[in-house]
Amino acid sequence: MNLFERAGMVLLRRMDPEAAHGLALQALRAGAAAAPGLVTSARLRTQVAGLNLPNPVGLAAGFDKNATALQGLSRAGFGFVEVGAATPRPQPGNPRPRLFRLTEDAAAINRFGFNNDGMEAIAGRLATRPRDLVLGLNLGANKDSPDRAADFAAVLARCGALVEFATVNVSSPNTEKLRDLQGKAALSALLAGVMAERDGLERPIPVFLKIAPDLDTAALEDVAEVALESGVSGVIATNTTLSRVGLRSRHAGEAGGLSGQPLFERATRVLAQLSTLTEGRLPLIGVGGVGSAEQAYEKIRAGASAVQLYTALVYGGLGLGAEIARGLDELLARDGFANVADAVGTGRTAWT
DSSP states (O other), X not given: OOHHHHHHHHHHHTSOHHHHHHHHHHHHHHTOSOOOOOOOOTTTOEEETTEEESSSEEEOTTTTTTSOOHHHHTTSOOSEEEEEEEOSSOBOOSOSOOEEEEGGGTEEEEOOOSOBOOHHXXXXXXXXXXXXXXXXXXXXXXXXXXXXXXXXXXXXXHHGGGSXXXXXXXXXXXXXXXXXXXXXXXXXXXXXXXXHHHHTSSSOOOEEEEEOTTOOHHHHHHHHHHHHHHTOSEEEEOOOBOOOTTOOSTTTTOSSEEEEGGGHHHHHHHHHHHHHHHTTSXXXXXXXXXXXXXXXXXXXHHTOSEEEESXXXXXXXXXXXXXXXXXXXXXXXXXXXXXXXXXXXXXXXXGO
């Protein structure tokens, strides 16, 4: 991080968190943010669910909910980017304040509630997206929808031709009863509808399932079984947690999903358990607490074929994705791996 970026980070941390997030998006749109460009190597290039990634370090959904900063993000050094969540109709989300920095914990709590401009506006932006970007869309459901399962399929039908992959998000804690869709019967029915819509696309794309880190063993076994039977292309593990164990910040009691460093161990254990349950038959994307090359490497060795981050950018800046990718390359070289795919799962037993 250079002096200009450090000064910018100091300014952003003095602002209201949601206002600071908006300013970061403006900087990306204006070309004033970190732009390290393509970060890749023979060790970092990999294929996940048919997606050819220049490196396995991605930006998680939630940072650019409305796909407004795609040009800047295409130059930020990420191997892939996920935007959204998008819902069929626009919705304002929950009342502010709804985003809280937990600086002492290198974490954040959000209760946004799928605030977004709706699939029509987002589709318009996706239509003019940079073509050199591996881009995915997080699918969501409207809070007041009478058929939330149908909402996921509707967003895929509208936007599926404009992205390289899509993610079914049934794991956000900020839409009432959304996580109930992770139950075996409900999840099977939901995914059947989404996959039928996917198969009808002119260019069928990979569909991932994003799960919560708060599932018990039985629920995780059900998720693994449904994922394997449904035909989804992979699982993203995990979303934010409702746990507040070990937090020190004065904002620890705020309602919403916790992300950042306190989530790393919980999310990585779920990832490793899921890797064991699926026996390598589905690629996994590891999310939750990734803030360094060492943590990205640990996720990969626990069973992830790729990783995503978001909250760490609050503390490390927009150039952190590229920094992690370069550091990961060095770690792979240190340990004698010719390619990142060779490292996947090699340390899983430490987490199970």
